[in-house]
Amino acid sequence: MFFMFIYYFLFSWNLAGVFGVDSVKSVSVTEGESVRLNSDLTEIQRDDEMTWKFNNIMIAKLKDSKSRFYEDNAEGRFRDRLKLNDQTGSLIITNTSTTDSGEYTVIGTSTDSTLNIFRLTVYANLSVPVISRDCSSSSSSSNCSLLCSAVNVGDVTLSWYKGNSLLSSISESNISISLSLPLEVEYQDKNSYSCVINNPIRNQITHLNITQLCHMCPDCFHCGSTEAVIRLALSVLVGVAAVAVMVYDIRSRSFQQKREQTSPSNNE
Incomplete structure:
Protein backbone atom coordinates (compact mmCIF):
# COMPACT_ATOMS: atom_id res chain seq x y z
CA MET A 1 0.00 0.00 0.00
CA PHE A 2 2.84 2.33 0.89
CA PHE A 3 4.56 1.73 -2.45
CA MET A 4 1.32 2.37 -4.32
CA PHE A 5 1.01 5.72 -2.56
CA ILE A 6 4.58 6.66 -3.51
CA TYR A 7 3.93 5.65 -7.12
CA TYR A 8 0.73 7.71 -7.26
CA PHE A 9 2.51 10.74 -5.79
CA LEU A 10 5.37 10.58 -8.27
CA PHE A 11 3.01 10.03 -11.20
CA SER A 12 0.86 13.01 -10.19
CA TRP A 13 3.95 15.18 -9.73
CA ASN A 14 5.21 14.29 -13.20
CA LEU A 15 1.87 15.15 -14.77
CA ALA A 16 1.89 18.51 -13.01
CA GLY A 17 5.35 19.21 -14.36
CA VAL A 18 4.27 18.43 -17.94
CA PHE A 19 0.82 19.95 -18.04
CA GLY A 20 0.81 22.38 -15.13
CA VAL A 21 1.98 25.92 -14.61
CA ASP A 22 5.62 24.85 -14.47
CA ALA A 124 15.37 43.69 -33.08
CA ASN A 125 15.70 43.69 -36.87
CA LEU A 126 19.16 42.80 -38.14
CA SER A 127 21.14 45.18 -40.32
CA VAL A 128 22.91 43.86 -43.42
CA PRO A 129 26.66 43.47 -42.73
CA VAL A 130 29.01 45.67 -44.80
CA ILE A 131 32.31 44.37 -46.21
CA SER A 132 35.01 46.97 -46.93
CA ARG A 133 38.72 47.16 -47.69
CA ASP A 134 40.71 47.67 -44.49
CA CYS A 135 43.09 50.46 -45.53
CA SER A 136 44.37 50.85 -41.96
CA SER A 137 45.91 47.38 -42.05
CA SER A 138 49.22 46.70 -43.80
CA SER A 139 48.85 43.82 -46.24
CA SER A 140 51.55 41.76 -47.85
CA SER A 141 52.09 41.87 -51.60
CA SER A 142 49.83 38.85 -52.09
CA ASN A 143 47.16 39.39 -49.43
CA CYS A 144 44.17 41.72 -49.12
CA SER A 145 42.88 42.91 -45.73
CA LEU A 146 39.09 43.18 -45.35
CA LEU A 147 36.71 44.21 -42.61
CA CYS A 148 33.09 43.15 -42.09
CA SER A 149 31.07 45.55 -39.93
CA ALA A 150 27.51 45.59 -38.61
CA VAL A 151 25.39 47.73 -36.33
CA ASN A 152 24.80 45.69 -33.18
CA VAL A 153 21.18 45.31 -32.07
CA GLY A 154 21.90 42.97 -29.16
CA ASP A 155 22.30 39.20 -28.79
CA VAL A 156 23.97 38.79 -32.19
CA THR A 157 26.93 36.94 -33.67
CA LEU A 158 29.06 38.22 -36.57
CA SER A 159 30.90 35.53 -38.54
CA TRP A 160 33.13 34.98 -41.58
CA TYR A 161 32.48 31.85 -43.67
CA LYS A 162 34.58 30.23 -46.39
CA GLY A 163 31.96 28.32 -48.31
CA ASN A 164 30.04 26.54 -45.55
CA SER A 165 32.99 26.45 -43.13
CA LEU A 166 33.15 28.87 -40.22
CA LEU A 167 36.43 30.86 -40.17
CA SER A 168 35.90 33.26 -37.26
CA SER A 169 33.12 34.86 -35.23
CA ILE A 170 32.40 37.39 -32.51
CA SER A 171 29.33 37.63 -30.26
CA GLU A 172 27.98 40.58 -28.32
CA SER A 173 24.89 41.24 -26.21
CA ASN A 174 25.63 44.93 -25.56
CA ILE A 175 23.59 46.93 -28.08
CA SER A 176 25.83 50.01 -27.71
CA ILE A 177 28.79 48.26 -29.34
CA SER A 178 29.10 47.96 -33.12
CA LEU A 179 30.77 44.81 -34.38
CA SER A 180 33.71 44.44 -36.78
CA LEU A 181 35.54 41.30 -37.87
CA PRO A 182 38.73 41.25 -40.02
CA LEU A 183 39.66 38.80 -42.77
CA GLU A 184 42.75 38.46 -44.95
CA VAL A 185 42.58 36.74 -48.33
CA GLU A 186 44.88 36.34 -51.31
CA TYR A 187 44.27 38.54 -54.34
CA GLN A 188 43.95 35.50 -56.59
CA ASP A 189 41.73 33.54 -54.17
CA LYS A 190 38.85 31.92 -56.04
CA ASN A 191 36.98 30.63 -52.96
CA SER A 192 33.60 32.04 -51.94
CA TYR A 193 33.48 34.07 -48.72
CA SER A 194 30.52 35.55 -46.87
CA CYS A 195 29.90 37.58 -43.74
CA VAL A 196 26.86 36.65 -41.63
CA ILE A 197 25.15 38.38 -38.72
CA ASN A 198 22.56 36.35 -36.86
CA ASN A 199 20.46 36.05 -33.72
CA PRO A 200 18.59 32.91 -32.57
CA ILE A 201 15.83 33.32 -35.21
CA ARG A 202 17.18 35.42 -38.11
CA ASN A 203 20.32 36.11 -40.15
CA GLN A 204 21.62 38.54 -42.76
CA ILE A 205 24.32 37.60 -45.28
CA THR A 206 26.71 39.64 -47.46
CA HIS A 207 28.86 37.83 -50.01
CA LEU A 208 32.43 38.95 -50.70
CA ASN A 209 33.50 40.09 -54.18
CA ILE A 210 37.30 39.83 -54.05
CA THR A 211 37.81 41.30 -57.53
CA GLN A 212 35.80 44.39 -56.66
CA LEU A 213 37.26 45.13 -53.22
CA CYS A 214 40.83 43.86 -53.40
CA HIS A 215 42.58 46.52 -55.46
CA MET A 216 44.98 49.37 -54.73
CA CYS A 217 43.25 52.10 -52.75
CA PRO A 218 43.15 55.10 -55.14
CA ASP A 219 43.57 57.75 -52.47
CA CYS A 220 46.16 56.19 -50.18
CA PHE A 221 49.46 54.49 -51.01
CA HIS A 222 49.72 52.83 -47.60
CA CYS A 223 46.92 50.45 -48.51
CA GLY A 224 49.30 48.55 -50.78
CA SER A 225 52.43 46.70 -49.76
CA THR A 226 55.83 48.27 -49.19
CA GLU A 227 57.07 46.50 -52.30
CA ALA A 228 54.39 48.19 -54.40
CA VAL A 229 55.36 51.61 -53.04
CA ILE A 230 59.04 50.98 -53.82
CA ARG A 231 58.16 49.88 -57.35
CA LEU A 232 56.11 53.04 -57.85
CA ALA A 233 58.97 55.22 -56.62
CA LEU A 234 61.43 53.45 -58.93
CA SER A 235 59.06 53.92 -61.87
CA VAL A 236 58.92 57.65 -61.16
CA LEU A 237 62.72 57.86 -60.96
CA VAL A 238 63.14 55.97 -64.22
CA GLY A 239 60.65 58.29 -65.89
CA VAL A 240 62.46 61.40 -64.64
CA ALA A 241 65.80 59.99 -65.82
CA ALA A 242 64.38 59.22 -69.27
CA VAL A 243 63.07 62.77 -69.60
CA ALA A 244 66.43 64.16 -68.52
CA VAL A 245 68.26 62.06 -71.14
CA MET A 246 65.87 63.25 -73.84
CA VAL A 247 66.32 66.89 -72.87
CA TYR A 248 70.10 66.48 -72.81
CA ASP A 249 70.07 64.80 -76.23
CA ILE A 250 67.91 67.53 -77.77
CA ARG A 251 70.10 70.28 -76.35
CA SER A 252 73.27 68.52 -77.55
CA ARG A 253 71.95 68.22 -81.10
CA SER A 254 70.84 71.85 -81.12
CA PHE A 255 74.24 73.00 -79.89
CA GLN A 256 75.99 70.88 -82.53
CA GLN A 257 73.88 72.33 -85.32
CA LYS A 258 74.61 75.91 -84.25
CA ARG A 259 78.28 75.13 -84.02
CA GLU A 260 78.35 73.70 -87.55
CA GLN A 261 76.49 76.73 -88.88
CA THR A 262 79.03 79.21 -87.38
CA SER A 263 82.17 77.27 -88.40
CA PRO A 264 84.75 79.06 -90.83
CA SER A 265 84.08 76.63 -93.64
CA ASN A 266 80.49 77.65 -93.78
CA ASN A 267 81.48 81.37 -93.89
CA GLU A 268 83.62 80.82 -97.02
Whole structure:
Protein backbone atom coordinates (compact mmCIF):
# COMPACT_ATOMS: atom_id res chain seq x y z
CA MET A 1 0.00 0.00 0.00
CA PHE A 2 2.84 2.33 0.89
CA PHE A 3 4.56 1.73 -2.45
CA MET A 4 1.32 2.37 -4.32
CA PHE A 5 1.01 5.72 -2.56
CA ILE A 6 4.58 6.66 -3.51
CA TYR A 7 3.93 5.65 -7.12
CA TYR A 8 0.73 7.71 -7.26
CA PHE A 9 2.51 10.74 -5.79
CA LEU A 10 5.37 10.58 -8.27
CA PHE A 11 3.01 10.03 -11.20
CA SER A 12 0.86 13.01 -10.19
CA TRP A 13 3.95 15.18 -9.73
CA ASN A 14 5.21 14.29 -13.20
CA LEU A 15 1.87 15.15 -14.77
CA ALA A 16 1.89 18.51 -13.01
CA GLY A 17 5.35 19.21 -14.36
CA VAL A 18 4.27 18.43 -17.94
CA PHE A 19 0.82 19.95 -18.04
CA GLY A 20 0.81 22.38 -15.13
CA VAL A 21 1.98 25.92 -14.61
CA ASP A 22 5.62 24.85 -14.47
CA SER A 23 5.55 24.30 -18.22
CA VAL A 24 6.69 27.65 -19.58
CA LYS A 25 6.52 28.00 -23.37
CA SER A 26 9.20 30.01 -25.13
CA VAL A 27 8.12 32.15 -28.08
CA SER A 28 10.42 34.29 -30.27
CA VAL A 29 9.58 36.84 -32.97
CA THR A 30 11.27 39.69 -34.83
CA GLU A 31 10.39 43.28 -34.00
CA GLY A 32 7.40 44.54 -36.00
CA GLU A 33 5.80 41.12 -36.41
CA SER A 34 2.58 39.97 -34.76
CA VAL A 35 2.51 37.12 -32.27
CA ARG A 36 -0.33 34.92 -31.04
CA LEU A 37 -0.26 33.46 -27.52
CA ASN A 38 -2.76 30.61 -27.32
CA SER A 39 -4.82 29.84 -24.24
CA ASP A 40 -4.94 26.18 -25.35
CA LEU A 41 -8.73 26.22 -24.99
CA THR A 42 -10.87 25.26 -27.97
CA GLU A 43 -13.85 27.21 -26.68
CA ILE A 44 -14.79 29.10 -23.54
CA GLN A 45 -18.22 29.27 -21.99
CA ARG A 46 -20.15 32.48 -22.02
CA ASP A 47 -19.91 32.96 -18.25
CA ASP A 48 -16.20 32.14 -18.11
CA GLU A 49 -13.65 34.88 -17.49
CA MET A 50 -10.06 35.00 -18.64
CA THR A 51 -7.27 37.36 -17.63
CA TRP A 52 -3.93 38.02 -19.32
CA LYS A 53 -0.96 39.40 -17.39
CA PHE A 54 2.40 40.72 -18.52
CA ASN A 55 5.06 40.35 -15.82
CA ASN A 56 2.19 40.04 -13.30
CA ILE A 57 0.54 43.24 -14.59
CA MET A 58 -3.01 42.87 -15.89
CA ILE A 59 -3.25 43.91 -19.54
CA ALA A 60 -6.43 42.24 -20.88
CA LYS A 61 -9.59 40.46 -19.76
CA LEU A 62 -12.29 38.48 -21.54
CA LYS A 63 -15.69 38.44 -19.82
CA ASP A 64 -19.07 37.53 -21.29
CA SER A 65 -17.34 37.24 -24.70
CA LYS A 66 -16.32 40.89 -24.45
CA SER A 67 -12.72 42.08 -24.49
CA ARG A 68 -11.35 44.69 -22.14
CA PHE A 69 -7.83 46.10 -22.38
CA TYR A 70 -5.98 47.92 -19.61
CA GLU A 71 -4.04 50.27 -21.87
CA ASP A 72 -2.66 52.45 -19.07
CA ASN A 73 -1.05 49.46 -17.37
CA ALA A 74 2.50 48.31 -18.11
CA GLU A 75 3.45 51.94 -18.83
CA GLY A 76 0.99 52.03 -21.72
CA ARG A 77 3.30 50.00 -23.98
CA PHE A 78 0.46 47.88 -25.40
CA ARG A 79 -1.87 50.70 -26.35
CA ASP A 80 -3.92 49.83 -29.47
CA ARG A 81 -1.82 46.70 -30.07
CA LEU A 82 -3.76 43.97 -28.27
CA LYS A 83 -6.54 41.69 -29.52
CA LEU A 84 -8.42 38.83 -27.86
CA ASN A 85 -10.09 35.91 -29.60
CA ASP A 86 -13.60 35.81 -28.11
CA GLN A 87 -13.89 32.07 -28.78
CA THR A 88 -10.62 30.79 -27.29
CA GLY A 89 -9.31 33.77 -25.32
CA SER A 90 -5.97 33.72 -27.19
CA LEU A 91 -3.99 36.97 -27.06
CA ILE A 92 -2.62 38.64 -30.20
CA ILE A 93 0.05 41.34 -29.97
CA THR A 94 0.53 43.38 -33.15
CA ASN A 95 3.56 45.44 -34.23
CA THR A 96 5.75 43.92 -31.53
CA SER A 97 8.62 45.83 -29.92
CA THR A 98 11.68 44.65 -28.01
CA THR A 99 10.08 46.10 -24.87
CA ASP A 100 7.33 43.48 -25.22
CA SER A 101 9.77 40.78 -24.15
CA GLY A 102 8.77 39.18 -20.87
CA GLU A 103 6.47 36.67 -19.22
CA TYR A 104 2.79 36.38 -20.16
CA THR A 105 0.29 34.48 -18.04
CA VAL A 106 -3.30 33.59 -18.86
CA ILE A 107 -5.59 32.79 -15.93
CA GLY A 108 -9.09 31.30 -15.95
CA THR A 109 -10.76 33.49 -13.35
CA SER A 110 -13.78 31.19 -12.93
CA THR A 111 -11.48 28.38 -11.76
CA ASP A 112 -8.70 30.69 -10.58
CA SER A 113 -6.16 28.47 -12.32
CA THR A 114 -3.24 29.32 -14.58
CA LEU A 115 -3.91 28.01 -18.07
CA ASN A 116 -0.64 28.90 -19.77
CA ILE A 117 2.64 30.74 -19.24
CA PHE A 118 4.71 32.17 -22.10
CA ARG A 119 8.19 33.64 -22.15
CA LEU A 120 8.22 35.99 -25.14
CA THR A 121 11.45 37.30 -26.68
CA VAL A 122 11.26 40.02 -29.33
CA TYR A 123 14.48 40.45 -31.31
CA ALA A 124 15.37 43.69 -33.08
CA ASN A 125 15.70 43.69 -36.87
CA LEU A 126 19.16 42.80 -38.14
CA SER A 127 21.14 45.18 -40.32
CA VAL A 128 22.91 43.86 -43.42
CA PRO A 129 26.66 43.47 -42.73
CA VAL A 130 29.01 45.67 -44.80
CA ILE A 131 32.31 44.37 -46.21
CA SER A 132 35.01 46.97 -46.93
CA ARG A 133 38.72 47.16 -47.69
CA ASP A 134 40.71 47.67 -44.49
CA CYS A 135 43.09 50.46 -45.53
CA SER A 136 44.37 50.85 -41.96
CA SER A 137 45.91 47.38 -42.05
CA SER A 138 49.22 46.70 -43.80
CA SER A 139 48.85 43.82 -46.24
CA SER A 140 51.55 41.76 -47.85
CA SER A 141 52.09 41.87 -51.60
CA SER A 142 49.83 38.85 -52.09
CA ASN A 143 47.16 39.39 -49.43
CA CYS A 144 44.17 41.72 -49.12
CA SER A 145 42.88 42.91 -45.73
CA LEU A 146 39.09 43.18 -45.35
CA LEU A 147 36.71 44.21 -42.61
CA CYS A 148 33.09 43.15 -42.09
CA SER A 149 31.07 45.55 -39.93
CA ALA A 150 27.51 45.59 -38.61
CA VAL A 151 25.39 47.73 -36.33
CA ASN A 152 24.80 45.69 -33.18
CA VAL A 153 21.18 45.31 -32.07
CA GLY A 154 21.90 42.97 -29.16
CA ASP A 155 22.30 39.20 -28.79
CA VAL A 156 23.97 38.79 -32.19
CA THR A 157 26.93 36.94 -33.67
CA LEU A 158 29.06 38.22 -36.57
CA SER A 159 30.90 35.53 -38.54
CA TRP A 160 33.13 34.98 -41.58
CA TYR A 161 32.48 31.85 -43.67
CA LYS A 162 34.58 30.23 -46.39
CA GLY A 163 31.96 28.32 -48.31
CA ASN A 164 30.04 26.54 -45.55
CA SER A 165 32.99 26.45 -43.13
CA LEU A 166 33.15 28.87 -40.22
CA LEU A 167 36.43 30.86 -40.17
CA SER A 168 35.90 33.26 -37.26
CA SER A 169 33.12 34.86 -35.23
CA ILE A 170 32.40 37.39 -32.51
CA SER A 171 29.33 37.63 -30.26
CA GLU A 172 27.98 40.58 -28.32
CA SER A 173 24.89 41.24 -26.21
CA ASN A 174 25.63 44.93 -25.56
CA ILE A 175 23.59 46.93 -28.08
CA SER A 176 25.83 50.01 -27.71
CA ILE A 177 28.79 48.26 -29.34
CA SER A 178 29.10 47.96 -33.12
CA LEU A 179 30.77 44.81 -34.38
CA SER A 180 33.71 44.44 -36.78
CA LEU A 181 35.54 41.30 -37.87
CA PRO A 182 38.73 41.25 -40.02
CA LEU A 183 39.66 38.80 -42.77
CA GLU A 184 42.75 38.46 -44.95
CA VAL A 185 42.58 36.74 -48.33
CA GLU A 186 44.88 36.34 -51.31
CA TYR A 187 44.27 38.54 -54.34
CA GLN A 188 43.95 35.50 -56.59
CA ASP A 189 41.73 33.54 -54.17
CA LYS A 190 38.85 31.92 -56.04
CA ASN A 191 36.98 30.63 -52.96
CA SER A 192 33.60 32.04 -51.94
CA TYR A 193 33.48 34.07 -48.72
CA SER A 194 30.52 35.55 -46.87
CA CYS A 195 29.90 37.58 -43.74
CA VAL A 196 26.86 36.65 -41.63
CA ILE A 197 25.15 38.38 -38.72
CA ASN A 198 22.56 36.35 -36.86
CA ASN A 199 20.46 36.05 -33.72
CA PRO A 200 18.59 32.91 -32.57
CA ILE A 201 15.83 33.32 -35.21
CA ARG A 202 17.18 35.42 -38.11
CA ASN A 203 20.32 36.11 -40.15
CA GLN A 204 21.62 38.54 -42.76
CA ILE A 205 24.32 37.60 -45.28
CA THR A 206 26.71 39.64 -47.46
CA HIS A 207 28.86 37.83 -50.01
CA LEU A 208 32.43 38.95 -50.70
CA ASN A 209 33.50 40.09 -54.18
CA ILE A 210 37.30 39.83 -54.05
CA THR A 211 37.81 41.30 -57.53
CA GLN A 212 35.80 44.39 -56.66
CA LEU A 213 37.26 45.13 -53.22
CA CYS A 214 40.83 43.86 -53.40
CA HIS A 215 42.58 46.52 -55.46
CA MET A 216 44.98 49.37 -54.73
CA CYS A 217 43.25 52.10 -52.75
CA PRO A 218 43.15 55.10 -55.14
CA ASP A 219 43.57 57.75 -52.47
CA CYS A 220 46.16 56.19 -50.18
CA PHE A 221 49.46 54.49 -51.01
CA HIS A 222 49.72 52.83 -47.60
CA CYS A 223 46.92 50.45 -48.51
CA GLY A 224 49.30 48.55 -50.78
CA SER A 225 52.43 46.70 -49.76
CA THR A 226 55.83 48.27 -49.19
CA GLU A 227 57.07 46.50 -52.30
CA ALA A 228 54.39 48.19 -54.40
CA VAL A 229 55.36 51.61 -53.04
CA ILE A 230 59.04 50.98 -53.82
CA ARG A 231 58.16 49.88 -57.35
CA LEU A 232 56.11 53.04 -57.85
CA ALA A 233 58.97 55.22 -56.62
CA LEU A 234 61.43 53.45 -58.93
CA SER A 235 59.06 53.92 -61.87
CA VAL A 236 58.92 57.65 -61.16
CA LEU A 237 62.72 57.86 -60.96
CA VAL A 238 63.14 55.97 -64.22
CA GLY A 239 60.65 58.29 -65.89
CA VAL A 240 62.46 61.40 -64.64
CA ALA A 241 65.80 59.99 -65.82
CA ALA A 242 64.38 59.22 -69.27
CA VAL A 243 63.07 62.77 -69.60
CA ALA A 244 66.43 64.16 -68.52
CA VAL A 245 68.26 62.06 -71.14
CA MET A 246 65.87 63.25 -73.84
CA VAL A 247 66.32 66.89 -72.87
CA TYR A 248 70.10 66.48 -72.81
CA ASP A 249 70.07 64.80 -76.23
CA ILE A 250 67.91 67.53 -77.77
CA ARG A 251 70.10 70.28 -76.35
CA SER A 252 73.27 68.52 -77.55
CA ARG A 253 71.95 68.22 -81.10
CA SER A 254 70.84 71.85 -81.12
CA PHE A 255 74.24 73.00 -79.89
CA GLN A 256 75.99 70.88 -82.53
CA GLN A 257 73.88 72.33 -85.32
CA LYS A 258 74.61 75.91 -84.25
CA ARG A 259 78.28 75.13 -84.02
CA GLU A 260 78.35 73.70 -87.55
CA GLN A 261 76.49 76.73 -88.88
CA THR A 262 79.03 79.21 -87.38
CA SER A 263 82.17 77.27 -88.40
CA PRO A 264 84.75 79.06 -90.83
CA SER A 265 84.08 76.63 -93.64
CA ASN A 266 80.49 77.65 -93.78
CA ASN A 267 81.48 81.37 -93.89
CA GLU A 268 83.62 80.82 -97.02
